[in-house]
Amino acid sequence: MRETYSVALPKMNLGELTGRLIVIEGTDGVGRSTQIKLLRPWLEQQGHAVLDTGIKRSQLAGRGIQQAKEGHTLGRITLSLFYATDFADRLENEIAPALRAGFVVLTDRYIYSLMARAIVRGLDPAWVHNVHSFALKPDATFYLRVGVDDLIPRVVFSSGFDYWESGMDLYPSEDMYESFRKYQTALLAQFDKMAQEYDFTVIDASPDIRTVFERLRAGISRVLKGEPREPLFAQPATEVAVQASDRSEAAGTGKTDQPAAEH
């Protein structure tokens, strides 16, 4: 039966949630939405009904968050709770009903991104975990991972630096590049920590779109068939524990010369 991380929300009958919940996680610009665009028709061709959803898309709070962020005046606790509101609305009004109807739910980010951002902004990890503890445990979380050196060209050459993605609220004295680098490095460290804690399937997102897609497909096929995870894609625990600076180099090996070929 489906479980939550701790508390269950009122009227959320866990036994009814028979669909599959698949999370695609990863930092900004790693190619999550591109992959979800490919995964959806692939799943539908096999006869699965698919719901795809993502952060800030709730009817209740999506617009409010957008407006609040434009003002750049959000406190860090406020920001975290506003996102949690958005998440709860989507969980109750989109994700749970789809799971109840037997859908495959593909979610672009989940509580892990929300928690990583909050913790990087200095909030107490125990508090952050409690706030999000009503979330449903997914059937699988695929973590698309690239080092910060690989990430920079992808972001700069597609959309440019964004105030919040660059953590400018955290490092206001830096230029966007320096701030982005610091912020995304800190986020990566949090994601790597959570990869172990929450048993993510880590997929190296530095190869071309097709290769990443094939790996995701293989992993999702296994989840849908109820097979055990392919160990090949699971990052060894020792590698996860490597220092942040080493990690970005390792992940970016041989790739820095051909940045963002897929964008």
Place this chain on the structure above:
Amino acid sequence: MKRYGEHRFPGKLFVVEGIDGSGKSTQLMLLHQWLQSEGYGVVFSEWNSSPLVRETTRRGKKKQMLTPATFSLIHATDFADRMEHNILPLLKAGAVVLCDRYIYTAFARDVVRGMDRKWVRELYSFAVKPTAAFYFRVPLEVAMKRILEGRSGVKFYEAGMDLGLNEDPEQSFHIFQGKILEEYENMIAEFDLTTVDATLPIEEQQGQMRQIVKAKLAQAKRLRVAP
């Protein structure tokens, strides 16, 4: 991130709590005027009033989109915004901050709506502990009479209509407030609330309140902005 506890800021924080119709807002208004006349720098902050979140809350209530979870989280967001941008900086600056409703309102309402008791308390653990929290204790029937005589009707969420307690708003309101009252009663000891008998004459309640506030401000003469 500080956890709920005694703050060491120069300012003072006084809050009023109680069910609808307990008279707490009237008492806070009278306290506000008195503190101002005594020359203190006083700032008032009301539950559910952050401009940042207002639009979202308004939409959610109007379209009845709120569930117990989103009701709880949107009010926590509102409170966090006021805490981060208003209450905390004011306490640091040495103001006397008065709050009409505080975290105890959320504890009572959210738990009655079915949210986990421990989860809600932890959710608000970033809040500053008040210098004194006045709980205006009133029998349900007295409060109901005050409320229902004074207005044309109660609103959907105020009456707890989202809980499906009763199809009649007045009946639902009655049951809902009764459950909230129970939660308040249990919090008196848990959070060391200062109980005021809200059936006493208004002047007498105000007298008790001023006496307590005066004692708490005695060590802090420098809060006065005027002689």
